Amino acid sequence: MTNSETSPNDWDIAQPEQKVRINEEGQWYVHAKATDRAGNTTEITSKTLQLQQKPVAPVLSVVSADETTAKFEWTLPSGSALTDGYYYRLTNGQVFDIQYPDSTYIDTTLAGGQRFEYQVQAVNHVGESEWSNTVRVTISPVESATSYRIVAKNNTTQQEVFNSVVNDTFSPVISLEPGTLYDIAASAINENGEGKTVHTGFLTLPDQPGGFTHLQIGERTIDLAWNRVETAID
Incomplete structure (x- = not known):
């Protein structure tokens, strides 16, 4: 019996x-040779015999985890194992099938404040391995914002003219100059720190006119003139 269809040298x-x-x-072949008394020899070789055992249970581990995602990996079979038909079955209540030779899986369905347990087993033509060791992933709850920071900067001078932390989702922004473009930034704050900032641009209204310089009243009309406002467009 050999691993090759070729006739062996030793019998x-x-x-x-x-x-x-x-x-x-592995794949094996049975070779048989018969010789009669006249010295005539006949040799036959069987079809391929595939020998495979039930897989050994993998060892599962957690590579990384964050608020919504966990990455797992498991051991692969030894080099002598016949891996034809191999795949893996990972479960945390739901079942995920992963084809050999992949040995990692990323679960992106996690939610804060929950605990998850995972196991994996190997499957081949013969059957299923025992379930692996259990690994546990606990996702900490994501705290909501407890306050917000509002910052206003003059777009031209980049001078900060307003910076305030408020508890509500609205806030008046004061100390702005008329007819001026500002960058308004808002960020959320909780006990873990301050989040990313969102920005918007805002152009304040022009200043009021400085006063009338001319007034002429006609029978059906009034002619007016006033001081020019530098921050007004029209």
């Missing part, structure tokens, strides 16, 4: 009833 004398024990997985 053993067979008994009328012969048993052969094979301990290794």
